[in-house]
Each structure stands twice: as C-alpha cells, then as structure tokens.
Amino acid sequence: MEEKTIIAALSALAQESRLRIFRLLVTAGPAGIPAGQIAEELAIPANTLSFHLSHLKNAGLVAARRDGRSLIYSAEYDHAKAVIDYLTENCCSRQPCCQ
Amino acid sequence: MEEKTIIAALSALAQESRLRIFRLLVTAGPAGIPAGQIAEELAIPANTLSFHLSHLKNAGLVAARRDGRSLIYSAEYDHAKAVIDYLTENCCSRQPCCQ
DNA sequence: TCCATATTTCTAGAATGACAGAACAATTAT
DNA sequence: ATAATTGTTCTGTCATTCTAGAAATATGGA
Numbered sequence: 397m398e399e400k401t402i403i404a405a406l407s408a409l410a411q412e413s414r415l416r417i418f419r420l421l422v423t424a425g426p427a428g429i430p431a432g433q434i435a436e437e438l439a440i441p442a443n444t445l446s447f448h449l450s451h452l453k454n455a456g457l458v459a460a461r462r463d464g465r466s467l468i469y470s471a472e473y474d475h476a477k478a479v480i481d482y483l484t485e486n487c488c489s490r491q492p493c494c495q
Numbered sequence: 496m497e498e499k500t501i502i503a504a505l506s507a508l509a510q511e512s513r514l515r516i517f518r519l520l521v522t523a524g525p526a527g528i529p530a531g532q533i534a535e536e537l538a539i540p541a542n543t544l545s546f547h548l549s550h551l552k553n554a555g556l557v558a559a560r561r562d563g564r565s566l567i568y569s570a571e572y573d574h575a576k577a578v579i580d581y582l583t584e585n586c587c588s589r590q591p592c593c594q
Numbered sequence: 595t596c597c598a599t600a601t602t603t604c605t606a607g608a609a610t611g612a613c614a615g616a617a618c619a620a621t622t623a624t
Numbered sequence: 625a626t627a628a629t630t631g632t633t634c635t636g637t638c639a640t641t642c643t644a645g646a647a648a649t650a651t652g653g654a
Contacts, residue, residue, distance in 0.1 A: 399511065399514065399515075402514065403509055403510065403511060403514060406505050406506075406508045406509035406514070407505075407506070407509035407510075407641095409505045409509075409582070410502055410505035410506035410508075410509045411502065411506075411641090411642085412498065412502060413642090415498065415501065415502060415505070416498075418582070419582075419584075419585075422582070422583060422584075422585065422586050422587075423585045423586065423587065423588045423589050424587075424589045424590065425586070425587035425589060425590040426587075427589075427590055430600085431600075431601060431602095432599090432600060432601080435601095441643085441644060441645095442600080442601065442602085443601085443602075443603085443643090443644065443645080443646090444642085444643060444644060445601090446601060446602050446603080447602090447603095447642080447643080447644095448642095449601095449602095450602080450603095462650090462651085464600090464651065464652070465598095465599055465600045465601080465650075465651050465652065466599095466600065466601085466651095467600080467601065467602095473583075473586070476582060476583065477583075480579045480582065480583075483508070483517070483518075483521070483575060483579065484521060484572075484575065484576075484579075485518075485521075486518070486521065486522045487521050487522065487524075487572075488521075488522065488523075488524035488525075489522045490522050490523045490524060490526075491523065491524040491526055506611095510611090510612080512612090529630085530630075530631060530632095531629095531630065531631080534631095540613085540614065540615095541630080541631065541632085542613085542614065542615080542616090542631085542632075542633085543612080543613060543614065544631090545631060545632050545633080546612080546613080546614095546632090546633095547612090548631095548632095549632080549633095550611095561620090561621090563621065563622070563630090564620075564621050564622065564629055564630045564631080565621095565629095565630065565631085566630080566631065566632090
C-alpha cells in the first residue's frame with residue numbers, strides 16, 4: 397500500500413466530524429446510512445457533511461450507493477484494515493525484541 | 496480513550512515526514528534511535544525534525560529519553576494500538592452482519 | 595411539466611499547519 | 625571556564641483546511 401494512500405486515509409480520519417462519521421458508519425455495518433440521516437444524527441449542515449463525506453470517499457474509507465433520492469454511505473472495512481496494518485508493519489525488524 | 500486523543504494521534508501520523516519517522520521508530524523497536532540519526536536517515540533538517548518529533552510526542556506516539564547529549568526516541572506501541580482499536584470499535588453494532 | 599426532496603458544488607473568509615533560518619539550552623571534553 | 629556537539633524554541637512566511645451561504649444537480653411524485 398502506498399504512502400500517499402495511507403496519509404490520505406489518516407488525514408481523512410484526523411478530524412472531529414469525519415472521525416464521528418466514520419465511526420457511525422462502522423457501527424452501521426454494510427447496510428450503511430443515507431447522507432441525510434448522518435447529517436441529522438451528527439447535527440452537521442448538509443453541505444458541510446457532503447464536504448466531509450467526499451473527503452472520506454476520496455480516501456477510500458467509505459463508499460456510496462444511490463437509492464432513489466438518497467445516497468447511502470457505508471464504511472470500507474478492508475481499506476481501513478489495510479491502513480491500520482501499515483502502521484505497525486515491520487515492527488522491530490531492526491532488532492530482535494518484542495513478539 | 497478520548498476522541499481528542501485519537502484525533503491528535505491520527506493528525507500526527509497524517510503527514511509524510513511524521514509517518515516516516517513513526518515507521519522508522521516502529522522498525523527500530525524499544526531501543527529507539529537518537530534524533531540526529533533520524534534526521535540523517537530521513538534527510539530532514541534538525542529543527543524541522545524536532546518540530547515533528549514534538550508533535551508525535553504530544554500525541555503520545557513516541558517517547559524520548561536522554562543518553563548523554565543525545566535524545567533517543569522510540570515508538571509507543573501500546574498507545575498506537577489503542578488508537579487503532581478505537582477506529583473499528585463497535586463494528587456493526589447497529590445490525591447483525593459481519594463477525 | 596412543475597414542484598419537492600436529497601445531496602453536491604461553488605465561493606470566500608477565518609483558522610491552522612509546515613517549513614527553515616537564527617538564536618537558545620543542555621551535555622560533555624579539554 | 626571555554627568550546628564543541630546535540631537538540632530545541634522562536635519567528636515569520638506560505639500553503640492548506642474547515643466552515644457555511646448560495647446556487648446547482650439528480651431523482652421521484654402530482
């Protein structure tokens with residue numbers, strides 16, 4: 397996984413609203429939540445939410461699918477896991493130490 | 496773990512130089528690396544490195560100990576793991592779905 | 595077709611962050 | 625003491641990010 401990809405994901409999550417959005421979607425599971433409902437639950441104006449959602453989407457952390465007038469967002473678990481794994485990859489490879 | 500703590504850690508890592516520093520320290524293990532050697536390996540000016548290291552330290556991701564004139568930095572594995580765990584906590588709790 | 599609903603894009607101002615030069619602080623050796 | 629080494633803090637500049645108002649786009653219903 398590329399460094400730029402990781403940085404995009406981390407900076408996407410390093411912001412209060414976006415971290416809350418992502419965690420909300422993680423708890424929601426694959427079914428996801430429509431944008432309007434996210435805006436309501438987190439009390440974020442629609443346009444501001446859209447800005448944050450596109451940030452998360454560019455980072456590959458969420459996906460969107462259309463259902464009628466609604467756009468339903470859901471977490472991209474695999475991508476999130478890949479980011480997480482990158483952080484501790486090659487742990488202690490310079491020295492024999494921890495497990 | 497508090498939201499602010501998580502955001503501090505994520506934004507600390509969401510930057511090219513700091514991500515490289517952190518990964519370098521992760522590979523180094525508990526023994527750590529002196530600041531000067533980090534600066535040399537990553538080709539970062541001493542004062543700029545210091546700026547980034549203090550950012551990582553404030554976020555709880557690295558620790559520093561003095562050895563003579565050198566300050567030796569090392570990764571704080573437990574804190575990093577706690578941040579990582581936070582991201583996927585309560586996965587799918589709103590619906591029965593994935594494991 | 596015309597309107598309401600759901601969401602995004604455009605825009606601009608305010609706030610925050612990165613960077614490196616210069617000065618400062620701490621430690622060790624002579 | 626004085627000087628050399630190792631890092632940090634101070635400073636200002638430039639760039640990026642957050643936020644929300646207003647306008648635009650897409651879908652579905654009357």
